[in-house]
Amino acid sequence: MAAVDTAVAVPEITAHNVQPQPRGWVSWVTTTDHKRIGILYLVTTFVFFILGGVEALLMRIQLGAPNNTFLEPQTYNALFTLHGTTMIFLFVVPIMAGFANYFLPLMIGARDMAFPKLNALSYWLLLMGGIVFYMSLFFSPPEAGWTSYAPLTSDAYSSNGGIDAWIFLIHLTGISSLIGAINFYATIANMRAPGMGWGRLPLFVWTVLVYAILLILALPVIAGAVTLLLTDRHFGTGFFDQSAGGDPLLWQHLFWFFGHPEVYIMVLPGFGIISEVLPVFARKPIFGYKAIAAATVVIAFLALLVWAHHMFSTPSPTVVLVFFMISSFLIAIPTGVKLFNWVATLWRGTVEFTTALLFSVGFISVFLIGGITGVFLAVFPVDWQLTDTYFVVAHLHYVLVGGSVFAIFAGIYYWFPKMSGRMLSEGLGKWSFALMYIGFNVTFLIQHTIGLDGMPRRVYEYPDVGNLPLYNLISTVGSFILAAGVGVTVINVVRSLKKGVKAGPDPWKANTLEWFTQSPPPVNNFDVIPRVRSVEPMKDIRRQVAKQTESGGDQSPEPAAKA
């Protein structure tokens, strides 16, 4: 034990005095262990993902035929409001927090988060936010879209309580994310393993750091905005009411000042997952570590300066249109740099086609489309034709499904062995990927054309004109293929929890410290925290072990788990 820090000692995965994990639901409800909270996050948000998915399928059934009467207009409006809100506030943002909860302390060689009790509070606030929001189903769900534009959300036009449930959700999940963000920041800043300078931080941790900073900057704005909306609705103020001296456009500015950073909040940790998975399965270091880390920071900075590109069709001065076109162009540069770096990481590697790699590569290939259509939308005269149509729906799903969701699935396949101690079935995984990749593109590629042909978003029906019925039917069929792909992964996870092959501590021969412990890790993560000497500490450790074995040392020949 004493010699662990010296250069000759081979680091071992040791876990002394491991106590059996406490069992039973009380132990889960009262836990402050970052790994258990991480699992609670992941399971809860995945349930919300499935709810949001069912809502999407109901909408696609309604749009499968022109002038369909499957859903009432108010039901349809409620569904897209629930779908958007769920996917953003209850799935993508918090599932990234789930991964970060579980893996951030492990990756930086810490034993827990900086504030374990606050961490538990984050999770429970999130769950309560979700429950409060979904309770509105029993009286009157909100119908104003996830953007809740004033004056449609004012007391005069939406007098039912659905909007208030939405406001409550924003507050609860907002506080949850804010506390979580502070926790991530404090953990990364203070609890890194010896030797892990900023230049040796795993890229996933870099993205979580920036995710946390963006949340801290953007969330107070939306919290303020929904509070103004609340007082407008119930206490007679007129912040968004032009007849009382307020302005409906103020809502749009405040909302998007939060809303656009939110897009990067949702996608940056996904970038981080991709940056971890690609080098492992290409068996090659990440190409341009510093450029990727720097690009993450630059994206975050620019993300705060592009909000009004959501408002190009509002009555705004020319200078505003021009400024936000240029700033949106600028953000394409660091994003492009990341894409190029990922492709270059594969170049001259030896690529192993695991499911995690397939999802990562799938991510690159479709996120590229989302990025490119983003440039179309940044050119404001072109945006005048495209905004608020299915072209935008397609664009945002290429970014958030092709981007975030594919990265999340890459993360699930990559990290499941660490979390459960068992491997997921690669066969089922590849089926899931194939179905999701095909289903996703069938659903959303054609939606660009639907938008170009003049169909606005958020309409519960459309006329039987031209090719619209055909295109919409294609999209509906695709959505069910996509759903089937998600279903295969759910089956895979449930099956592998019991029947999966034992994973061992480091099944992928990966690069980062979470693989330097048992699978699943013991409560305190590491008995011995190794000194970090590069961005790829596990590679160093494996090399050291190999050297030791060659020279016939008396140390344990491989980093095997000892209980």
Add this chain to the structure above:
Amino acid sequence: MNRMPAALPSARSRPRRRVFALTFAAALVALLALASGASADLWTPESGGSPNADSIDTLYKIVLAVAAIVFLGVEGVLLYSLIKFRARKDAVAAQIRGNTKLEIGWTIGASIILVVLAVVTFVMLDDIRTPPNSDADGFATDRVEKVANASAYQPIPPNGKAMRVKVNGQQYIWRYSYPDGDDNDLNDVFSYKELVVPTKTTVTLEIAAQDVAHSWWIPKLGGKFDAVPGHLNFTWFKIPKPGVFTGQCAELCGRNHADMIASVRALQPAAFKVWLDGKKREIEAANAIAQKRRSEEAEALKEGAETPAGDAAEAP
């Protein structure tokens, strides 16, 4: 970090270059296919009703061409890497950590593409936003006054003359009115749902909303312009030939948002004059009837007021 600069794409063998050349050629062919009008329905926005819609369409096609090259280039390299560098028994991954020149190169490359797109946009902006004069045989129009304190750009043709139409969005219908120059808005010609306009004439729209936010959009006549309560927004169109152009509200405005249809019917200037005069007479007649009824009612009210209504409390 140690860098291993030597063996990057530039130093690769010929067959690889050939693959690149082929990918690039395929990109160009695909681009030509895109440019051909046959698949316009799939690839480009609606146009053909007004010069601004046509200019937006052109700008869109330029962006599309650039996008297609970037798309095919990146996807090509990605696919090539996956096939060429898949794990094989004897293969060893090159331990490259980066290449500063290459990275600076593609950062600058991406920037140049975006600078070009920005310049193209600025060059074309005037065509899209500033309307041309009406044709000589268009409908006779007055000068357009500049709206005071409007935050949005107000399109006015070079000679200052255009037909003004006020567009008002309301749940769930569009109201159009044709200001006649006097201060009384009540005697202006108005219509609902269908906007009737003359051909060969520049029409400028002043877009407002009276309840929630809406968005004016006729795809073939140019882009969307939001109607926001408390604000004025502007656009214009100039339709060369008679026809009907349909669109619908593009900003969620409530349960029947999907049914808030807009349509524009363009008539020859002479036919339009007939329509406008007819409307004017209808409105004058209706106003006369309303005026008569109002004075009758006022009369009746007066008579009612003169007879004491059993108001005992008033007696001192």
